[in-house]
Amino acid sequence: MSASEKLGGAIAVRFTLQPGEEKIVPMVIAWDFPVVEFGQGRKWNRRYTDFYGTNGSNSWAIARDGLLHAAEWSAAVDAWQKPYIDDESKPAWYRGMLFNELYVLTDGGTFWGRPVNSDQAAPATFALLECFDYAYYGTLDVRFYASMPLLKFWPSIDKQVLREFAQTVLHEYPELGLWVWKTQQTESQCCTSARKLERSPMI
Amino acid sequence: MGGWFRNYLRDLQGALNQGNRNRFRTESIAPTETMKGIVFERNRAEGVGNEWDGEFSIAALESPGVEVTYQANF
Numbered sequence: 001m002s003a004s005e006k007l008g009g010a011i012a013v014r015f016t017l018q019p020g021e022e023k024i025v026p027m028v029i030a031w032d033f034p035v036v037e038f039g040q041g042r043k044w045n046r047r048y049t050d051f052y053g054t055n056g057s058n059s060w061a062i063a064r065d066g067l068l069h070a071a072e073w074s075a076a077v078d079a080w081q082k083p084y085i086d087d088e089s090k091p092a093w094y095r096g097m098l099f100n101e102l103y104v105l106t107d108g109g110t111f112w113g114r115p116v117n118s119d120q121a122a123p124a125t126f127a128l129l130e131c132f133d134y135a136y137y138g139t140l141d142v143r144f145y146a147s148m149p150l151l152k153f154w155p156s157i158d159k160q161v162l163r164e165f166a167q168t169v170l171h172e173y174p175e176l177g178l179w180v181w182k183t184q185q186t187e188s189q190c191c192t193s194a195r196k197l198e199r200s201p202m203i
Numbered sequence: 204m205g206g207w208f209r210n211y212l213r214d215l216q217g218a219l220n221q222g223n224r225n226r227f228r229t230e231s232i233a234p235t236e237t238m239k240g241i242v243f244e245r246n247r248a249e250g251v252g253n254e255w256d257g258e259f260s261i262a263a264l265e266s267p268g269v270e271v272t273y274q275a276n277f
Contacts, residue, residue: 009225009241013263014270026264028240033257043254056251059260060228060242067238067264 026070030063032056036111047112047124054116104128104146111137112157123160126150140165222246225275228260236264239271 013025034054036044045054052058085095104110109129114122127138128146138161150158223245230238240262251257265271 009243009261009273009275011240011261011263011271011273014272015268023269025269027261028263029259029261031257031259032251033254034251035254035256037254043252054250056257057244059244059258060230060240060262063240063260063262064230064232064238067262068232 024071026067028063028066028070030059030066032059032062035116036113043116044111044113044125045116047114049113050120050124102146102149105149108146109135125164126157126161138164227273227275228262232264236266237271238262239265239273241273241275 011027013027015023015025017023032052034045034049034056036046038044048062052061081099084090084098087095105128109132110127111129112124112126114120114124128143130136130139130142143161147158150161223243226242226244228240228242232238240260242258242260244258245256247256263271
């Protein structure tokens with residue numbers, strides 16, 4: 001490898017504590033990967049680029065916001081969770097599950113964004129990934145995975161999802177599509193229901 | 204998927220030159236607080252245009268009694 005090639009890096013924080021003393025030392029990691037590609041190269045920008053730009057050189061600015069607002073954001077999350085955590089009428093495991101299962105919204109392959117160079121005034125598209133080994137976005141029949149918290153806490157996003165589904169109801173798809181389950185060509189359903197495989201990242 | 208790709212050879216001889224750079228960066232946040240960290244970035248002709256491309260940053264706040272040190276190259 002080249003002597004000048006940089007493979008890794010690290011930071012360390014040094015401080016001294018007196019007996020019994022406590023100190024909170026915030027550290028942050030941020031990344032800026034603004035582009036998502038679908039199919040043979042249709043490019044979209046992630047939603048955060050509306051705030052930080054699309055050139056992919058803004059991880060420092062994102063990190064700075066994290067450092068400056070971490071305590072405030074953490075307090076806001078605590079306040080949001082408190083009425084559910086304190087609800088003694090529900091068993092503890094249930095209260096924990098309510099929040100643990102929210103990972104689907106943020107860590108389940110979710111996409112939130114808009115096509116590259118599209119109008120920023122238009123609402124961004126939000127879609128859940130069915131799962132990583134069945135890589136279809138916005139599959140209507142499994143919206144229950146995370147549709148209730150979306151409706152309850154982010155209703156404007158949920159409305160946009162349903163508007164996009166509604167737009168497909170009257171749309172006719174005359175082309176043949178690949179029915180993955182049976183590995184055969186099949187005609188799409190048309191004019192009667194929102195298609196299950198509306199937004200495959202592969203096709 | 205994101206990342207700066209290499210091949211699988213142990214000696215890395217077949218790796219493309221991706222122009223990776225790790226840059227120490229410091230920024231005054233308040234009279235007694237300085238943000239210090241590393242930006243893991245790479246040379247490119249223009250803005251990011253591909254899904255795999257982008258950058259990372261790690262950072263902490265230095266303040267009286269708290270020192271941030273760094274190693275930007277390994």
